[in-house]
Amino acid sequence: MAPATVLVMGATGAIGSALVDMLVPDHQEGRLRLVVATRRPDAAAWLRERAVEVRRLDLDEAETAGLEAVRPAFAGVDRVFLVTGYDVRMLAQSKAAVDAAKAEGVSHLVHVGVSAAEDTTIVHFAWHQLVEAYIERSGLGHTHLRPASFMQNLRLSVGAPGVLTHFVGEARPNWVDVSDIAEVAATVLRDPGPHDGRAYDLAAEAASLSEITELLGKVTGQPWRYEPAEPPAFYDNMVAAGADPVYMACVRNVFERTRNGSLIEPDGVFGTIEAVAGRPATSLREFLERNRELFSG
Numbered sequence: 642m643a644p645a646t647v648l649v650m651g652a653t654g655a656i657g658s659a660l661v662d663m664l665v666p667d668h669q670e671g672r673l674r675l676v677v678a679t680r681r682p683d684a685a686a687w688l689r690e691r692a693v694e695v696r697r698l699d700l701d702e703a704e705t706a707g708l709e710a711v712r713p714a715f716a717g718v719d720r721v722f723l724v725t726g727y728d729v730r731m732l733a734q735s736k737a738a739v740d741a742a743k744a745e746g747v748s749h750l751v752h753v754g755v756s757a758a759e760d761t762t763i764v765h766f767a768w769h770q771l772v773e774a775y776i777e778r779s780g781l782g783h784t785h786l787r788p789a790s791f792m793q794n795l796r797l798s799v800g801a802p803g804v805l806t807h808f809v810g811e812a813r814p815n816w817v818d819v820s821d822i823a824e825v826a827a828t829v830l831r832d833p834g835p836h837d838g839r840a841y842d843l844a845a846e847a848a849s850l851s852e853i854t855e856l857l858g859k860v861t862g863q864p865w866r867y868e869p870a871e872p873p874a875f876y877d878n879m880v881a882a883g884a885d886p887v888y889m890a891c892v893r894n895v896f897e898r899t900r901n902g903s904l905i906e907p908d909g910v911f912g913t914i915e916a917v918a919g920r921p922a923t924s925l926r927e928f929l930e931r932n933r934e935l936f937s938g
């Protein structure tokens with residue numbers, strides 16, 4: 642029997658690139674056939690070097706050119722990894738991906754959403770839940786991944802050397818390493834059956850920024866301090882850097898509400914990574930130790 646074909650979308654992104662790294666050995670040893678999709682095939686030369694097929698896919702083209710413009714990326718694919726970026730267009734992009742996957746006979750779809758209460762009123766969390774509902778309505782086999790805040794975001798919080806700037810005051814958000822999200826996704830994509838219809842909140846631990854700066858001091862051997870900032874400054878900086886203002890207004894609201902205590906993280910989420918991937922989640926200490934160089938100099 643031919644191995645299943647797995648399409649990884651967002652393969653140049655944070656989760657997608659980590660996932661591809663994990664699936665390349667399966668591809669090279671014939672356990673599955675890996676195909677990746679990107680808007681930027683030129684950025685994917687490193688994949689072709691590893692004999693991975695690269696398909697061009699821009700989900701935004703479905704709006705102007707119809708579903709036919711995006712269907713070819715899904716042709717002959719059995720399992721899909723769907724991730725979208727930090728943009729309100731994620732709604733239409735996800736719908737086009739689900740519709741194209743269904744039209745091309747995909748059997749299972751793994752979607753990256755977000756960890757949130759079922760009745761959340763945070764707008765972009767709600768978008769992810771609506772995408773999940775659309776996936777469920779499609780009849781495709783599916784697994785929902787719902788990560789907490791990425792530990793990798795902490796790198797973006799480094800302003801001046803030794804200073805971590807963040808916007809949630811002394812609140813204690815949940816954190817997850819992107820590699821753990823990728824590992825759970827890889828586990829599901831290798832053998833979707835046991836995970837069909839399941840939703841996995843993905844988080845390792847909760848920690849305040851003060852606790853994280855203390856850890857950083859121990860790990861780097863240098864003094865670190867936390868500098869709390871106002872959420873509107875986050876919005877202004879991101880929009881000035883070209884990010885989608887609609888999505889970034891949602892993130893600003895998350896920071897405001899995390900800081901004032903009106904946004905509570907879901908309970909009972911810390912065991913899922915180990916249950917699915919078969920090893921403990923990466924702790925913040927392990928993450929900082931492995932990525933020490935990102936926080937020094």
Ligand SMILES: NC(=O)c1ccc[n+]([C@@H]2O[C@H](COP(=O)([O-])OP(=O)(O)OC[C@H]3O[C@@H](n4cnc5c(N)ncnc54)[C@H](OP(=O)(O)O)[C@@H]3O)[C@@H](O)[C@H]2O)c1
Pocket residue numbers: 650651652653654655656657678679680681698699700701724725726727731734753754755756787788789790791794
């Ligand atoms: N950051 C966090 O703390 C956090 C927490 C929970 C959930 N999340 C969720 O995680 C997701 C983002 O994951 P990430 O950080 O891995 O994203 P990322 O690095 O920004 O990558 C997003 C990928 O989406 C692809 N993409 C964007 N527009 C596309 C289009 N029009 N057609 C086809 N592909 C398109 C891009 O691929 P190409 O450029 O190669 O085409 C890119 O690789 C979001 O849904 C976010 O809500 C994030």
